[in-house]
Amino acid sequence: MSSSPVRPSASPAKKARFPEVVGLQHFIVLPALAMGAAIALSRLAQAVLLPRLSPVASQIFNVSRAIVITVAMASLIGWLVVRYRRRFELELQARHEELKEARDFLSSIIRDSAEGIVTLDVDDRITSWNRAAEGIFGWTAGEARGMSVNRLLPDDPRIVEDRRLIGERLRGGETVLEHYTTRRRKDGKSIYVRISWSPLLDASGTPVGSVGIVLDVTAQREMRERLVEQERLAAVGEMAAHVAHEIRNPLAGIRAACQVLFMSKERTGKVKEIGDEVVHQVDRLNQTVSELLQFAVPRKLETAPTDLIALIDRVISIFGEHPASRKVSVKQVMASEIPLLKVDPGQLEQVFYNLLLNAAQAMDSQGSVVISTELSDRQVLIRVRDTGPGLRPGADEKLFKPFYTTRTDGTGLGLPIVRKIVVAHGGAVTASNSAAGGAEFVIRLPLESSQDLNSARALATGLDDGH
Numbered sequence: 001m002s003s004s005p006v007r008p009s010a011s012p013a014k015k016a017r018f019p020e021v022v023g024l025q026h027f028i029v030l031p032a033l034a035m036g037a038a039i040a041l042s043r044l045a046q047a048v049l050l051p052r053l054s055p056v057a058s059q060i061f062n063v064s065r066a067i068v069i070t071v072a073m074a075s076l077i078g079w080l081v082v083r084y085r086r087r088f089e090l091e092l093q094a095r096h097e098e099l100k101e102a103r104d105f106l107s108s109i110i111r112d113s114a115e116g117i118v119t120l121d122v123d124d125r126i127t128s129w130n131r132a133a134e135g136i137f138g139w140t141a142g143e144a145r146g147m148s149v150n151r152l153l154p155d156d157p158r159i160v161e162d163r164r165l166i167g168e169r170l171r172g173g174e175t176v177l178e179h180y181t182t183r184r185r186k187d188g189k190s191i192y193v194r195i196s197w198s199p200l201l202d203a204s205g206t207p208v209g210s211v212g213i214v215l216d217v218t219a220q221r222e223m224r225e226r227l228v229e230q231e232r233l234a235a236v237g238e239m240a241a242h243v244a245h246e247i248r249n250p251l252a253g254i255r256a257a258c259q260v261l262f263m264s265k266e267r268t269g270k271v272k273e274i275g276d277e278v279v280h281q282v283d284r285l286n287q288t289v290s291e292l293l294q295f296a297v298p299r300k301l302e303t304a305p306t307d308l309i310a311l312i313d314r315v316i317s318i319f320g321e322h323p324a325s326r327k328v329s330v331k332q333v334m335a336s337e338i339p340l341l342k343v344d345p346g347q348l349e350q351v352f353y354n355l356l357l358n359a360a361q362a363m364d365s366q367g368s369v370v371i372s373t374e375l376s377d378r379q380v381l382i383r384v385r386d387t388g389p390g391l392r393p394g395a396d397e398k399l400f401k402p403f404y405t406t407r408t409d410g411t412g413l414g415l416p417i418v419r420k421i422v423v424a425h426g427g428a429v430t431a432s433n434s435a436a437g438g439a440e441f442v443i444r445l446p447l448e449s450s451q452d453l454n455s456a457r458a459l460a461t462g463l464d465d466g467h
Contacts, residue, residue: 026080034076038069116214119200122207124149124167136193136216138186154184170199170210180217192218247289255282288413301344301424308338308380311345312371315352324360333372338380341445347421352384354414355441359386362439378447379427385440390433399431 042065050058110117116133120126126144134140137152153160159182166176176197183193194217200209258278309332316330352371359369367387374381391399400419415431422429427445434440 026084030080031073031077035069035073038072042069116212116216118149118212118214119209120149120212121209122171127209133214136185136191136214137183152183154182154190156182166197167210170197171207173199173201173207175199183214191216192221243289248286251282251286251289255279255286258282299347301347303342303344305340306343306345306348308341308373308382309334311349312352312373312382315349315356316371318349319353319356322357322360324357324365327366328360328363329368330356331368331370333370335373335375338373338375339447341380341447343425343445344421348425351418351421351443352382354418355384358414359384359388359439362386362388367438375447380445380447382443382445383440384443385434385436386438388438390437391431391439400429 046061046065049061053061111130113130113132116129116136118126118129118133126147126149129137129141129144133144137144139147150160150163153163162181166179169176176195179195179197181193181195182190184190194215196213198211199207200211202208258275312332312334316332319325319330356369359367363386369387370383370385372383372385374383399415401416419429422443422445425445427443429441429443431439431441
């Protein structure tokens with residue numbers, strides 16, 4: 001909108017005789033000109049009329065002349081005042097409209113900004129935040145207004161102290177740019193954010209609060225961590241391939257030599273015990289090398305239409321031959337209709353076998369495991385729940401990291417291999433403590449890649465039935 005005042009409409013005749021916009025200069029020029037013109041006219045009339053008038057009429061003429069001049073001047077000044085006030089009101093209205101449009105424009109920018117914008121008062125209480133902040137933290141603007149910013153902080157003394165120091169810097173008039181830290185959502189989930197803080201000052205320069213621009217960078221951080229992990233695993237893969245080549249052949253020779261050496265007739269009970277232990281440790285080392293090689297250099301997926309229930313039945317049968325399964329009962333709770341999945345059956349068998357073995361070892365080879373399946377939101381959910389002691393605090397974040405194990409004889413690669421295979425299928429796996437006790441692993445496999453396959457199966461079934 002133009003900053004020039006809105007001009008009142010006027011006819012061409014009026015524009016020729018009177019100014020369109022009345023300013024202060026008109027109060028100086030127009031009354032003086034009008035007064036001079038009135039006096040000149042009155043003098044002219046006096047010179048013409050007074051000689052013909054009686055003394056009484058002359059007095060009446062002089063009084064009338066003064067009254068007419070006074071009324072004329074008052075009317076002129078009143079007209080100027082009305083026109084000036086009208087101009088002022090129009091300018092004020094125009095400025096008001098400009099400010100309203102600017103306010104609405106700025107409000108729309110703040111409201112629809114892709115980054116969260118939060119304002120605080122001097123007591124660090126939230127006075128406003130926009131839609132992006134609602135999406136980032138989970139609280140609506142109404143819920144957040146008046147809330148202390150400390151409610152956004154996780155239960156970490158270091159982060160609380162960090163926020164206190166930032167508050168002191170803002171009250172000192174300092175700006176804090178691109179500060180990376182952790183915050184807490186309404187649902188209790190921790191998120192990683194980037195915040196830039198600036199102090200809010202009044203006209204005298206006194207701090208009256210602060211404004212923060214917040215961006216949720218949790219996804220970017222996770223992506224960066226995955227890239228770092230992939231680079232690290234690529235290096236591990238090269239090393240693993242070299243280690244496998246350099247160690248496996250000597251291990252095979254050591255094992256064969258030990259078997260020949262300790263099969264002699266002269267060996268005693270103690271010698272036999274030592275020989276069996278040597279062979280066992282060689283087998284364990286060979287298994288570790290194999291798992292390391294599989295984790296670092298995974299096989300390419302060879303997908304095929306797979307019946308998930310039949311696959312799990314087969315894994316349970318194979319697991320039953322393991323010594324750790326002797327006192328472990330495995331129960332299945334399968335959904336009535338699980339579609340065919342386009343997966344790599346061999347690698348998926350290893351996933352469930354590793355989970356069953358992990359559960360048996362967690363229960364000291366005594367307890368029960370329940371495997372259940374269900375369909376949920378275009379996914380197949382497979383739950384593996386045991387009756388063991390459950391996960392240690394904080395272990396759910398470490399279980400799928402390489403070489404993390406709570407057992408003295410574990411390699412720490414079984415669950416990372418599980419996760420790697422599931423992720424390669426486009427799925428996800430999580431671990432938590434079950435409400436009924438014990439640990440629960442949940443595998444989510446997508447159905448999208450299997451839709452065409454199941455449509456074809458349904459069509460074939462219909463043709464077989466004669467439809």
